[in-house]
Amino acid sequence: MDTVRVVRADRGAVLAVPANVPQRPTDQRHPGADQALDTMDAAAPVRVPLDHDGLVPDPDGVRLPPTVGDVLVLDASAPGDQPHVHHLVPRRTALVRDTAGATSREQVLAANVDVVLVVEHLDPDPSLGRVERLLTLAWRSGAQPVVVLTKSDLVPDAASMAAEVASVAPGAPVPRCTPSAWSTGPASTGCGRCCAPGRRSSWSGRRVPASPPWSTPWPGAR
Incomplete structure (x- = not known):
């Protein structure tokens, strides 16, 4: 069976690219998860x-809505020209938001990310409450949160402002970034080192900078 990674999820279908998913040592139930898709154009x-209900089954048969970052195992033997989803590979991490209303349903915003980048500006003044709320979601996901501070070149005392933000972000790196720092590449800044090639990152927050080529935005980032 072939595997793909979801890059966009709609009601009746997903857009996906070939995936090469390493198999975890403790998970031997899904041998198809470590195969690369060799029948589709990787570019x-x-x-x-998707099925009529817009859901996909996990290995235990529980049907779930797919999201960006999900890895799907396709059934190559399914009839017809279009691929068919056999099952959803168990998620390593899941960025979850509780849905509003009377139910306890959860909305998964992104899956299988390594780093969640919480973006906050220094000009105007950062919102510590917003940073704390987004960090709560990030820590719950199982990924590593990083608070990225933008516009540090526009304020007179960026270091003290960054220290204030860091006081509400224990355990999370708090790099300061500028447009010129992003343009020089991932190895030169604290921001870039957190989302270097090979690490999947998701963005959230305010004043999100133009995404560098080694990262992809979190759906809903603004």
């Missing part, structure tokens, strides 16, 4: 239709 996402 172009492909449309994978």
